[in-house]
Amino acid sequence: xxxxxEKLRLFQVILEEGSLRRAxxxxxxSQSAITRQIQxxxxxxxxxxxxxxxxxVRPTTGGHALAGKARTLLADYDSVMGxxxxxxxGESDRLxxxxxxxxxxxxxxxALAVLRRTQPxxxxxxxxxxxxxxxxxxxxxxIDLALTGHGVxxxxxxxxxxxxxxxxxxxxLPLDHPLASEKxxxxxxxxxESFVRGTDNVxxxxxxxxxxxxxxxxxxxxxxxxxxxxxxxxxxxxxxxxAANEGAISLHPNFISHLGVxxxxxxPIADSEATWDLFVVWQRGKTxxxxxxxxxxxxxxxxxxxx
Numbered sequence: 226x227x228x229x230x231e232k233l234r235l236f237q238v239i240l241e242e243g244s245l246r247r248a249x250x251x252x253x254x255s256q257s258a259i260t261r262q263i264q265x266x267x268x269x270x271x272x273x274x275x276x277x278x279x280x281x282v283r284p285t286t287g288g289h290a291l292a293g294k295a296r297t298l299l300a301d302y303d304s305v306m307g308x309x310x311x312x313x314x315g316e317s318d319r320l321x322x323x324x325x326x327x328x329x330x331x332x333x334x335x336a337l338a339v340l341r342r343t344q345p346x347x348x349x350x351x352x353x354x355x356x357x358x359x360x361x362x363x364x365x366x367x368i369d370l371a372l373t374g375h376g377v378x379x380x381x382x383x384x385x386x387x388x389x390x391x392x393x394x395x396x397x398l399p400l401d402h403p404l405a406s407e408k409x410x411x412x413x414x415x416x417x418e419s420f421v422r423g424t425d426n427v428x429x430x431x432x433x434x435x436x437x438x439x440x441x442x443x444x445x446x447x448x449x450x451x452x453x454x455x456x457x458x459x460x461x462x463x464x465x466x467x468a469a470n471e472g473a474i475s476l477h478p479n480f481i482s483h484l485g486v487x488x489x490x491x492x493p494i495a496d497s498e499a500t501w502d503l504f505v506v507w508q509r510g511k512t513x514x515x516x517x518x519x520x521x522x523x524x525x526x527x528x529x530x531x532x
Contacts, residue, residue: 244281
């Protein structure tokens with residue numbers, strides 16, 4: 226690949242100078258070396274790209290086509306290599322963050338505000354994703370950081386993780402539910418309810434966590450129901466509405482309490498140890514400057530250890 230790129234750069238210089246001799250002088254190499262490289266390029270392409278004139282050289286029809294394509298290819302190559310070099314050195318002018326919308330303002334907002342003040346030219350791309358989508362995006366290198374409460378056990382082997390908070394639980398009930406007027410509800414009071422089942426590709430580990438809550442705090446095995454089949458709800462709010470319409474309930478971290486969802490009431494869970502851990506997760510390896518500053522603002526000690 227490198228040899229091809231150098232031949233194309235050489236070809237561009239020749240076109241700019243209009244002469245093999247002037248191109249050789251500009252590049253501080255011999256004219257015979259330039260001639261040899263152009264012959265190799267023409268051999269690779271299977272035809273002539275330059276023709277001699279009384280004053281120098283000019284591109285053939287194929288040469289004109291190559292010049293246009295080469296300009297784009299070289300620009301893309303230089304852009305990619307520049308970006309990779311910055312990442313390898315721990316530098317970047319962008320930050321891509323996957324997040325749970327209901328938690329981002331409270332837990333990520335203040336740190337992002339600090340980062341934007343210190344690096345006003347930084348481009349921050351925020352992606353509202355499900356926990357399952359964040360796992361895929363992290364593995365593909367499509368995001369630099371994820372804010373999530375699910376699937377961390379799947380990620381901790383391959384990524385750095387840092388717990389931001391342990392968040393109390395609430396229960397989402399249909400508005401006409403008999404417990405809808407309670408100030409607090411214990412998990413034991415929900416023994417006869419139908420709990421929403423979470424799919425592992427959307428919220429990894431959710432169903433297992435609810436089962437653990439019910440066993441630990443209520444000493445029963447919950448009954449799960451699936452909603453929105455065959456298609457999954459497009460958002461958490463839509464899922465809550467669908468669950469309420471089907472008479473099902475669901476447990477969540479209390480940071481979703483600000484969501485205004487029609488026909489749904491959210492009530493704190495009385496069991497204080499029924500909590501959800503909220504994490505930030507990021508790529509192993511060299512940490513970019515902006516990401517390091519964001520992690521510092523979040524109070525992460527892990528980034529200092531992995532440097």
